[in-house]
Amino acid sequence: LADYSCYDISELEDKDDFMLSNEKTKGDFTVEFNSTGFGKMIFSYIDKNNYSYITINDDLDIELIKVKDNKELSIYVYDVPFDIDTEVNHTFRVSYAKGETDLYFDNIEIGNDIISYFKGGKVGYSSEFTDL
Numbered sequence: 001l002a003d004y005s006c007y008d009i010s011e012l013e014d015k016d017d018f019m020l021s022n023e024k025t026k027g028d029f030t031v032e033f034n035s036t037g038f039g040k041m042i043f044s045y046i047d048k049n050n051y052s053y054i055t056i057n058d059d060l061d062i063e064l065i066k067v068k069d070n071k072e073l074s075i076y077v078y079d080v081p082f083d084i085d086t087e088v089n090h091t092f093r094v095s096y097a098k099g100e101t102d103l104y105f106d107n108i109e110i111g112n113d114i115i116s117y118f119k120g121g122k123v124g125y126s127s128e129f130t131d132l
Contacts, residue, residue, distance in 0.1 A: 012124050016048035020124035027120045028097040036089050040126035043094055044118040052118055053126070054092050054103070060084050062105055064094070064114070076103065078110040 012019040020042065025031065033041040033054070040053040049070040057063045060083065064076040084090070093104035096118050103111035 009125075014127065017127045018042055018045065018048075018051075018124050019127055020045055020122040022122075024122055025120040029118075029120060030093065030095040031123050032091060032093040033125070034089055034091050035125070037086055039128055041092055042124045042126060043121065045122035045124065046119065051121065054094065056084060056086065060086075062092075062103070062110060064101070064103060064111070064116075066116070066118070075116050076101075076111050076114045078103065078105070080105075 009019055011021075013022060025043070029043070031043045035041060038056060040055050042051055042053045044066075045051040050068055052064070052066045052075075055063055055065065057077070061080050062078040062084075063074060066073050066075050091104070091106050093107075095102040095104075096116070099115060099117055101111065101114040101116045101118070102109060103114065
């Protein structure tokens with residue numbers, strides 16, 4: 001289960017072009033997002049220059065990105081073997097513990113034991129997200 005739950009975007013606060021939770025996850029965490037369209041699903045948010053996110057990139061692949069000191073680093077890209085319909089709701093889950101990440105899309109594991117390092121932090125969405 002996710003460490004933090006939010007069922008309405010009115011529960012999120014606007015900050016630095018993001019809609020973020022008031023609470024922070026712990027060092028090891030699981031976060032889950034439900035979304036339609038394009039945008040960034042934010043986790044491990046420390047400040048506007050240090051956070052991580054999942055997105056459907058321009059190639060319609062799923063990408064896990066870490067932003068550190070305002071520089072983006074692609075951690076993992078899942079080459080989706082089918083066309084993602086961005087007009088329907090999808091579920092994304094990130095489960096992180098002890099330097100390894102598991103990534104899920106619509107309850108299917110698409111990445112296992114991805115070597116990575118994340119800190120606990122706020123969770124949310126980028127404000128340019130097209131639909132939540």
